[in-house]
Amino acid sequence: MPSGFGTLVPDMPEVSVMRIIRFLYQQREYWGAVEGQTVRFLAEPPFVRIRFSRRRCAGNAIRLLVPATASKIVLVGLNYRDHAAELGMPLPEEPVLFLKPPSALVAAGGLIRYPAAAGRVDYEAELALVIRRRIRRIKPAQAEGAVFGYTCLNDVTARDLQKRDGQWTRAKSFDTFCPVGPWVDTRFSPDCARIRAVRNGITVQDSSTAHFVFPIPYLVSYISSIMTLLPGDIISTGTPPGVGPLQPGDTIAVDIEGLGILRNRVARR
Numbered sequence: 001m002p003s004g005f006g007t008l009v010p011d012m013p014e015v016s017v018m019r020i021i022r023f024l025y026q027q028r029e030y031w032g033a034v035e036g037q038t039v040r041f042l043a044e045p046p047f048v049r050i051r052f053s054r055r056r057c058a059g060n061a062i063r064l065l066v067p068a069t070a071s072k073i074v075l076v077g078l079n080y081r082d083h084a085a086e087l088g089m090p091l092p093e094e095p096v097l098f099l100k101p102p103s104a105l106v107a108a109g110g111l112i113r114y115p116a117a118a119g120r121v122d123y124e125a126e127l128a129l130v131i132r133r134r135i136r137r138i139k140p141a142q143a144e145g146a147v148f149g150y151t152c153l154n155d156v157t158a159r160d161l162q163k164r165d166g167q168w169t170r171a172k173s174f175d176t177f178c179p180v181g182p183w184v185d186t187r188f189s190p191d192c193a194r195i196r197a198v199r200n201g202i203t204v205q206d207s208s209t210a211h212f213v214f215p216i217p218y219l220v221s222y223i224s225s226i227m228t229l230l231p232g233d234i235i236s237t238g239t240p241p242g243v244g245p246l247q248p249g250d251t252i253a254v255d256i257e258g259l260g261i262l263r264n265r266v267a268r269r
């Protein structure tokens with residue numbers, strides 16, 4: 001059922017942004033670019049180059065999909081100085097990495113399903129980036145050319161299971177525990193962006209990417225020294241202070257200034 005994107009960003013900018021979406025239209029999947037309240041179709045996936053077709057449709061005739069086709073989602077833990085201070089933890093000397101499976105992905109507007117196995121499920125607002133081309137062992141200076149664009153990500157976490165298991169795979173990997181979207185902005189500047197989580201209309205995380213421990217070029221270089229990154233792979237850059245629990249029925253939004261709003265509702269299984 002079409003849901004469109006009209007409610008996700010009320011103040012849709014007119015020009016000078018390139019917001020790439022993947023979407024369902026008349027039961028078929030497409031890539032496109034948001035232009036005001038309409039969608040301009042792409043002729044092919046956008047990673048190598050952005051080539052438009054002549055087709056357009058109304059924004060309210062589509063259903064958004066996750067705007068990346070990830071072979072993996074690589075996430076960074078403890079990457080905000082203010083979050084480390086909040087936890088009373090020393091700053092890490094190297095990035096702390098973990099993975100989520102692509103089966104955890106859910107688009108803007110989709111449901112986060114609260115698992116029966118979990119006693120506490122938290123939101124974590126994060127800025128994520130999408131990889132443009134296959135990269136392996138690149139230098140930080142090469143990272144900018146390897147990034148296709150930026151999007152919002154919610155690193156949903158079963159906090160009790162994270163503590164109980166001693167490692168994070170189960171806690172981070174339930175289906176729907178990785179909302180991403182609503183689009184990839186290819187011109188977003190990630191260096192000093194306000195990032196917030198808003199639960200049921202109340203701001204619960206409010207920080208800036210200026211507080212990163214490891215900057216994005218370093219992260220991309222570091223991760224590429226471990227694993228080959230492929231077009232459409234997602235890297236998430238960690239969460240600021242203020243993580244907290246969700247309940248079924250809640251609406252949770254990751255709001256990154258100048259980028260967009262990723263809004264999802266929590267449902268009981």
Ligand code: MG
Nearest residue numbers: 124155238239
């Ligand atoms: Mg996180």
